[in-house]
Amino acid sequence: MTRAITSHDLDAVPEITRLVTGERGGLPGVESEADSPPSPDELRDDQVDGPELTARLARTWGTEKGIIGALSTVDHKVIGRRFIATAIIFLFLGGLSAVVMRMQLALPENSLIGPDLYNQLFTMHGTTMMFLFGVPIGEAFAVYLVPLMVGTRNIAFPRLNAFSYYVYLFGGLMIWIAFMLNIGPDVGWFAYVPLSGPEFSPGKRADFWAQMITFTEVSGIAVAVSIITTVFKLRAPGMTLDRIPLFVWAELVNAFAIIFALPAVVTASATLMMDRLVGTHFYNPAEGGDALLFQHLFWFFGHPEVYIIFLPATGWVSAIVVTFSRRQAFGYIALVLSLIAVGFLSFGLWVHHMFTTGLPQLGASFFTASSMLIAIPNGIQIFCWIATLWDGRPVIRTPLLFIFGFFFIFVAGGLSGIMLASVPLDTQVHDTFFVVAHFHYVLIGGNVFPLMAAVYYWFPKFTGRMMSERLGRWHFGLAFIGFNATFFPMHITGLMGMPRRVYTYLPEMGWGTLNLVTSIGAALFFASFVLFLYNIVASARRGPLAGPNPWDAGTLEWAAASPPMPQNFDRIPVVTNREPLWANRSSLPVVAGLSVENREQIVPTITHGRADLRETSPEPSIWPFMAAIAATILFVGSMFTPWALVWGSVPLAVTLIGWFWPKPSTEDEK
Amino acid sequence: MRPDPRSSNILLPHRAVLNARHMPSYAYGSRSPIWWGTVGFAVAEGMGFALAVGMYFYLVFVNGNWPLSSPPPDLLWSSLFTLVLLVSIWPNQRAKRDGEHEDLVRTRRNLVIMSLIGIALLVIRVFEFGTLHVRWDQNAYGSVVWLLLGLHTLHLLTDLGDTIVLAVLMFTRHGHGKRFSDVSDNAFYWYFVIATWPPLYIILYWFPRWW
Numbered sequence A: 001m002t003r004a005i006t007s008h009d010l011d012a013v014p015e016i017t018r019l020v021t022g023e024r025g026g027l028p029g030v031e032s033e034a035d036s037p038p039s040p041d042e043l044r045d046d047q048v049d050g051p052e053l054t055a056r057l058a059r060t061w062g063t064e065k066g067i068i069g070a071l072s073t074v075d076h077k078v079i080g081r082r083f084i085a086t087a088i089i090f091l092f093l094g095g096l097s098a099v100v101m102r103m104q105l106a107l108p109e110n111s112l113i114g115p116d117l118y119n120q121l122f123t124m125h126g127t128t129m130m131f132l133f134g135v136p137i138g139e140a141f142a143v144y145l146v147p148l149m150v151g152t153r154n155i156a157f158p159r160l161n162a163f164s165y166y167v168y169l170f171g172g173l174m175i176w177i178a179f180m181l182n183i184g185p186d187v188g189w190f191a192y193v194p195l196s197g198p199e200f201s202p203g204k205r206a207d208f209w210a211q212m213i214t215f216t217e218v219s220g221i222a223v224a225v226s227i228i229t230t231v232f233k234l235r236a237p238g239m240t241l242d243r244i245p246l247f248v249w250a251e252l253v254n255a256f257a258i259i260f261a262l263p264a265v266v267t268a269s270a271t272l273m274m275d276r277l278v279g280t281h282f283y284n285p286a287e288g289g290d291a292l293l294f295q296h297l298f299w300f301f302g303h304p305e306v307y308i309i310f311l312p313a314t315g316w317v318s319a320i321v322v323t324f325s326r327r328q329a330f331g332y333i334a335l336v337l338s339l340i341a342v343g344f345l346s347f348g349l350w351v352h353h354m355f356t357t358g359l360p361q362l363g364a365s366f367f368t369a370s371s372m373l374i375a376i377p378n379g380i381q382i383f384c385w386i387a388t389l390w391d392g393r394p395v396i397r398t399p400l401l402f403i404f405g406f407f408f409i410f411v412a413g414g415l416s417g418i419m420l421a422s423v424p425l426d427t428q429v430h431d432t433f434f435v436v437a438h439f440h441y442v443l444i445g446g447n448v449f450p451l452m453a454a455v456y457y458w459f460p461k462f463t464g465r466m467m468s469e470r471l472g473r474w475h476f477g478l479a480f481i482g483f484n485a486t487f488f489p490m491h492i493t494g495l496m497g498m499p500r501r502v503y504t505y506l507p508e509m510g511w512g513t514l515n516l517v518t519s520i521g522a523a524l525f526f527a528s529f530v531l532f533l534y535n536i537v538a539s540a541r542r543g544p545l546a547g548p549n550p551w552d553a554g555t556l557e558w559a560a561a562s563p564p565m566p567q568n569f570d571r572i573p574v575v576t577n578r579e580p581l582w583a584n585r586s587s588l589p590v591v592a593g594l595s596v597e598n599r600e601q602i603v604p605t606i607t608h609g610r611a612d613l614r615e616t617s618p619e620p621s622i623w624p625f626m627a628a629i630a631a632t633i634l635f636v637g638s639m640f641t642p643w644a645l646v647w648g649s650v651p652l653a654v655t656l657i658g659w660f661w662p663k664p665s666t667e668d669e670k
Numbered sequence B: 001m002r003p004d005p006r007s008s009n010i011l012l013p014h015r016a017v018l019n020a021r022h023m024p025s026y027a028y029g030s031r032s033p034i035w036w037g038t039v040g041f042a043v044a045e046g047m048g049f050a051l052a053v054g055m056y057f058y059l060v061f062v063n064g065n066w067p068l069s070s071p072p073p074d075l076l077w078s079s080l081f082t083l084v085l086l087v088s089i090w091p092n093q094r095a096k097r098d099g100e101h102e103d104l105v106r107t108r109r110n111l112v113i114m115s116l117i118g119i120a121l122l123v124i125r126v127f128e129f130g131t132l133h134v135r136w137d138q139n140a141y142g143s144v145v146w147l148l149l150g151l152h153t154l155h156l157l158t159d160l161g162d163t164i165v166l167a168v169l170m171f172t173r174h175g176h177g178k179r180f181s182d183v184s185d186n187a188f189y190w191y192f193v194i195a196t197w198p199p200l201y202i203i204l205y206w207f208p209r210w211w
Helices: A007-011 A050-061 A066-072 A076-105 A115-149 A158-180 A205-233 A246-277 A291-325 A332-348 A350-357 A361-373 A375-391 A398-420 A423-429 A433-463 A469-495 A512-542 A623-637 A649-660 B033-063 B076-087 B089-100 B104-130 B140-170 B179-210
Strands: A588-592 A600-604 A611-616 B014-019
Touching (some): A115 A158, A115 A205, A115 A246, A115 A433, A158 A205, A158 A623, A205 B033, A246 A332, A246 B033, A246 B140, A291 A332, A291 A350, A291 A433, A291 B033, A332 A361, A350 A423, A361 A375, A361 A398, A361 A423, A375 A398, A398 A433, A398 A469, A433 A469, A433 A512, A469 A512, A623 A649, A649 B140, B033 B140, B033 B179, B076 B089, B076 B179, B089 B104, B089 B179, B104 B179
Parallel strands (some): A588 B014
Antiparallel strands (some): A600 A611
C-alpha cells in the first residue's frame, strides 16, 4: 500500500534533476564560450556568507550617488518606486481636475469656470486617469514587485525599463504643461473624429492628446515585454507554472493584453495626427475615409484597457486576501484560468461602446452576449476570493478593509454594467451621468480601492515602515462614504436625463439637489486622499519599523529585507511551494555559486522552472535617459513638422547605439 | 497567527541546495531572455500591421469601389523588392547558423552581406514609393497605402540600423561570446521583417487588380 502524500513531502526540495537542466550553452559539437569555466579569481557566493556577502552584493548591484547615478540607475526597485510615485501624482492631478468640475456643477447656472476650460478639464481628467494613471499604475507595481516575487534580482531588460519610465514621465509632463499654457486637449479622452480632426479642432490641442498617446503607449508596451520576459525567464528555480504567485499571473496576463491592445490606440492616434498634419484622409468621408473607423480602433484598445486597469488590481486582491485569510488561495487554478479568460474576452467587447452609432442588429446582439459573458470569469474570481476568506481566519487590517470596499463597489458597478450591455437601455442612457456613475464604480472600485489596499500592504516593503492603522481606518471610512456619496446620485441624475460633459445646467431641470450631494461627496472623497497622503508622508518618516515580513505573508518579496537591498536576495531562493515562506519557516533553500562581483541572475526554463543559465544583467547606463530625451524631441518636434521624424531620428540613433554598445567594464569584456 | 515576526529584523538563514557555478553563461534561441524580448516586440508590431491591414479592408468595405480613383500601383519595383527579400532568407539563415557556431570570420562576412542587402532593399523601396500612382493626401486609399508601405519601411530601416551596428561591433574586440547570440536574434528579427511582407505585397499590389 502506498503511503499518503503529506504536505511535508510536497514542500521538500525535489531531486536536483527537477531543478536544473544540466544542458550546455553552446550547440552540440560547438566549442562555445558560454560553457567556459568561470574565472577562478572571481568571488562567488559559495565562498562568502553573512554580512560580508550582503555588503559586497550591495556594491555590485547598487546605484551610484549623484545626479548622474540617479539618472543611470537600472534597479527595478528605484525605477518602480519612481513609476508608482509618478502615477499617484497623476492620480492626484486627475482628481483635482475632477474637484474643479464638481465645484462648477454643484449649482445650476454656476459661473465658476467657462465652457472652454470645462472642456479641457474633463479631457485632462479622463486622459490623465486612463493613460497616465490607470495603465501605468499596474505596470509600475509589476516593475517593483514582480522580480521580487519571482525571486530574482532585476527585471529583464532593465535599461529598457528605465527608458520606459522616462518616456512616460516626459509624455505626462508634456500634456500637463500644454494644459497649463491653455493649449490642453479639449476633445474628450477618446478624441472622436470629426471633432478632433483638422476641420473642427484647428490649433495644437488635439495633437497634444494624440502625441501623449505615443509616449505612454511606447512606454507601456516596452514595460509589458520586460514583465513577460521576467516572468518567463527569470523565475527562481522550482517555481513551476502552478507556483507562480497570483499577483504575478495577473500582471502576466495584463502584459499580454497590453501588447495586443495598445497598438490599436497608437494606430488610431498616429493616423489622427497624420490627418491633422500631413493631410491624409483616413477619417475624412469626403475622400473615402470613415469617422467610425476611429471609434473601432479606439475601442478595440479602449475596452481591453478597462481590463488592463482591472487585471493588476485582481492581483493585488489575490495577494492581500490570501495573506490576511491565513490560507492558500481557494481555487488557484480557477483564478488563473479566469484571469486568462478575462484577458481573451476583453478583446471581444469593444463595440458595446458604439451601440448608438447605428450598427447591424446581429453585431449588437453579439456584443451584448459577449459583454454579459465576461461577467462569468469575473464572478468566478469574486467567489474564489470570498471562499478563501470564508474558509480562512481573516485578520481585518486596513488593506483588507479596502478589499471589502472593492467587493461592494466593483460588484455594484458590474451590475450596472450588465444593465448597459442591453442595447435598448444603453441607447436610453448613452452619454448621460448613468454611464459616468457606472464606469466610476467599475474603475474606482476595480482599481483605486485595491490600489489603496496595495499601498497599505506593500508600503512596509517599499519603505521599511508601517503605515498608521488608525489613520488607515479613517481613510477607508471617509473614502467609502465619499465615493458612494459622489457617484451613487449620478445614477439618478443620469436616469433623469442629465448628459455628461455639460459645463452647466438650468435650475428648472431639477438636477440641482443631486448635483450638490455629488459635489459634497467629491469633497469628502478628496479629503480621504489628503488623509492618505498625510499617512504616507508621516509614516515614511515616523512609522514603526516593519521588519522583512510584518504581515507573515507567504510570497518571496517578504523574504527580502524591508526595503530590499539592491540585490534583492543574497542568494536566489529555490521554490517548493506556492507560498514559499509558509512552507519554509526555519530556513530558505537557495542556489549558491553565483558571482559576487558581477551582476548574475538565474535563467530557468519556462514551464518547469529548471535553472538553465547564469546570465549577466545589464549595468547602469545614462543612455536610456538620453534616448528618452531624444525620443521626446522627436515626438514633440513631429507635432509641428513631419521632418522631425528625419532629423529627430539622428540623436535617437546615436543614443541607442551608446545604449547597446558594450561598456569596457562589464564582465564579458575582461 | 505565528509569533509576531516584527520582533526580529533578521532574514531567514540560507540552506544551499543547488550550485550554479558551472552553468552556462548564455545560450541561443528560446533559452535566452533576449529572444523572448524580440518575440514580444514582434508580436506588438505584428499587431500594428494587422490593424493597419484591418483599416485597409475596412476602407475597401465602406467605399465599395477600389482603389478609388487611382490606377493600381506598378508591379516592377515591388516584385523586385519581394524577390530580393525572399532571396535574403538564404544569407540570413547562414548568418544565424554561423553565429550559433560562433564562427567569427563567417559571421563578419554574413553581417556585411546582410547590411548590403538591406541597403539595396531600401533603394528599391524608394523607387517603389515613386510608382504607387497615388499620394497620401489624395484620398483615403492613398493614405492607407502609404501607411502600410511606410510601416514596413520603418521596420526595414530599424533592422538595417541594427544589423550595421552589430556588423561594426563584430569587427571590434567585443566580437565574441554572447554577441553571437545577438547575431542569432538579429537574424530572427529579419525573418519577422520578411514574414510581414508577402501579405502586404499581395494586398497592396494584387488585391486592387482583382477587386
